[in-house]
Amino acid sequence: MLNMDLIRFEDFFYRYKGNEEYALNNINLKIEEDNFILLCGETGSGKTTLIRCMNGLIPQFYSGFYKGKVYVNEKDTSSTPIAELSTDVGIVFQNPENQLIAMNVEHEIAFGLENLGIPSNKIAKKIEESASLTEIEHILDKAPFELSGGEQQRVAIASILVLEPKVLILDEPTALLDPYMAKKIISLIKEIQVERKLTIIISEHRLDLVLPFAEQIILISNGKVIEHDSRDDVINGTNFQNLKLNKPVIYTIFNRLKNENLFPRKIPASIPAAIDSIKKLL
Numbered sequence: 257m258l259n260m261d262l263i264r265f266e267d268f269f270y271r272y273k274g275n276e277e278y279a280l281n282n283i284n285l286k287i288e289e290d291n292f293i294l295l296c297g298e299t300g301s302g303k304t305t306l307i308r309c310m311n312g313l314i315p316q317f318y319s320g321f322y323k324g325k326v327y328v329n330e331k332d333t334s335s336t337p338i339a340e341l342s343t344d345v346g347i348v349f350q351n352p353e354n355q356l357i358a359m360n361v362e363h364e365i366a367f368g369l370e371n372l373g374i375p376s377n378k379i380a381k382k383i384e385e386s387a388s389l390t391e392i393e394h395i396l397d398k399a400p401f402e403l404s405g406g407e408q409q410r411v412a413i414a415s416i417l418v419l420e421p422k423v424l425i426l427d428e429p430t431a432l433l434d435p436y437m438a439k440k441i442i443s444l445i446k447e448i449q450v451e452r453k454l455t456i457i458i459s460e461h462r463l464d465l466v467l468p469f470a471e472q473i474i475l476i477s478n479g480k481v482i483e484h485d486s487r488d489d490v491i492n493g494t495n496f497q498n499l500k501l502n503k504p505v506i507y508t509i510f511n512r513l514k515n516e517n518l519f520p521r522k523i524p525a526s527i528p529a530a531i532d533s534i535k536k537l538l
């Protein structure tokens with residue numbers, strides 16, 4: 257089939273049980289293959305809720321009211337078992353500690369594969385590959401509670417990657433990490449995307465770290481997708497400018513220059529892009 261969407265929302269609405277307001281309001285969204293997508297919006301705008309729809313947790317696990325459809329690989333997420341959807345879409349939620357359940361890291365990574373009935377000789381090879389990709393080979397025999405935040409985050413990523421999903425979704429993966437470890441995790445995610453040709457969807461507040469890698473941005477505000485376009489088009493638009501986000505310094509500087517008519521080009525998304533852009537002006 258040509259141009260199959262990995263994930264597609266069609267006129268989708270969702271309201272949590274007990275809430276009057278819709279957390280998601282008329283979502284129409286298409287996620288295509290091999291993209292690095294930043295999901296961006298203020299706190300409470302609906303990012304986590306949107307992510308919960310991408311593997312069937314909403315509407316199957318969370319109670320509430322929904323209207324419309326979400327498809328993953330053309331499978332209807334309201335009726336396809338979550339376990340089946342999780343082989344297409346892997347999600348690393350905000351707090352990896354709650355996601356790690358096994359005795360040690362190796363078992364943690366093996367867990368999903370065992371559930372899928374993969375033979376043990378194949379499991380060993382797959383564990384080796386994901387452990388090497390996430391650089392955790394040296395901690396395979398440690399218990400989750402013995403790990404640092406950055407290590408836990410990498411184990412959570414490895415245990416999802418081993419299932420070879422087509423989409424890897426990360427909900428604020430650096431929220432609990434120091435700036436140095438946050439930078440390492442984001443670079444690692446980019447390397448994984450290139451190596452595995454995955455689609456990445458990442459909700460992240462540290463825009464200075466992700467903007468240089470993002471290819472597309474989805475802007476969400478009050479439960480609505482207000483923009484979904486290439487990164488450079490979105491950061492040069494007024495929606496992005498007006499949202500209360502932790503904007504990168506490079507953005508703030510060039511946005512000011514542009515508003516004062518001192519910079520006749522597009523606002524760059526990274527330091528190298530800024531230098532390049534200035535060189536072209538000289």
Ligand SMILES: Nc1ncnc2c1ncn2[C@@H]1O[C@H](COP(=O)(O)OP(=O)(O)O)[C@@H](O)[C@H]1O
Pocket residue numbers: 272273275279297298299300301302303304305306
């Ligand atoms: N489990 C839940 N039960 C009820 N309301 C929720 C739940 N999770 C989130 N919400 C509400 O849904 C809205 C969107 O929240 P969320 O998706 O967590 O936003 P974000 O991830 O962008 O901060 C908020 O108003 C929030 O209070």
Ligand SMILES: [Mg+2]
Pocket residue numbers: 303304305427
């Ligand atoms: Mg959230």
